[in-house]
Amino acid sequence: MKNRRMFWQIVEKIEVLIDSGKYPPGSRLPPERELAETFNVSRPTIREAIIALEVRQRVEVKTSSGVYVLENPNTASSNVKVSAFELTQARALVEGEAAALAAVSITEEELARLDETLTAMEKGIEPEKADREFHLIISRATRNSAVLLAVEQFWQLRDSEPEIINAYKSVCDGSDSDRMEEHRNIYLALQKRDSAEARAAMHLHFNRLINTLFAISEAKALEEVRKQSNQTRDLYSLNHLVG
Template structure:
């Protein structure tokens, strides 16, 4: 059976063990090697399954610690709030690796599709959809359904939470030339089949985004401080006594 199908079977088996109490909330899953032996599959298949479980919010991966079962996977989406900063950081981590993976498996046909989205962005022709399609093409080119699922989920958050929509709109509206150049650099790295360069180019793209988000946030905070200061000054001003 193809690994792209196999890892979903492993997801189902691990979820069954979680639901049965074999892996209770808060517990740490066995190491990757033991899970591979338990289910008689390769370690890459286990990694794909863990990514899918993390996207489903059944587990949390803690660096240098392990994979932990979450307490309540049935939280309503309306109870979850993700900031633009959190989303951008997560996208950088996942999509940086997606670009590295795609560099070794992307086809000429997919590269042509990427180039078409670049042209659209550079000409300002439905640039938002072109941007979205660019990232989807790369995630599909990884040949990893868990990565594709994660990227699709990121875009759902980007397009559904008002705070994130406004934050990204302010960043993208004022930096179309930067965005086009960054996407072209990613494309060029992919066309050279250079994983390290593709990862670095994707990271640079998101680094610029998150820095712009900080600048906009700081500007808004300063404006709010000025507004409150002016209100206080008006309240306690003695100008009417000394004029």
């Protein structure tokens, strides 16, 4: 955990330098050895930080050339929009494998923390926060920094895009018992150190989510058609002539 915290500190320091203009978009970062000396850390820690920066889309690693700074994805103009359906499918693919990986490396301490999040969800104590922590604990238990970063970015999307926030709120508002049972099944599979069962339990969780999203979307579409039909009927109605 100490090494993990250290490379995150380096990520933050390099991002500050990038944002300040020290390393503008298109420029090349100093070599790994120089960065290690600058921040007084090991070269493996610098490599971890570069991987994290690449996943965050702050830099691009070019083989035999170097590490180049990219435009900040949070400020650069982009027309790319991620739907709730796309996000849920991506989460299923990544978090299913994360659960499988975590099953063979998760510690008793992490299992205890997972159990605490389940208790919080069951008692209604900040259930959304507990839900998020449940998934992040599993991602950390993979011991794979790229997997953790991917899941963290999924949650950032989930909590920042208005359309996704509203879609997930509609799903979560009426499915507390389903969500509780699905999370409990994931936990039990991890407790048994069963990778296949953990993957399947995570996939079942997201399958229910995406099917609920489809049902809600269809209901909204039907309501919109009904509303438009009523407006058209009112516009051309002859009831006032024959009443």
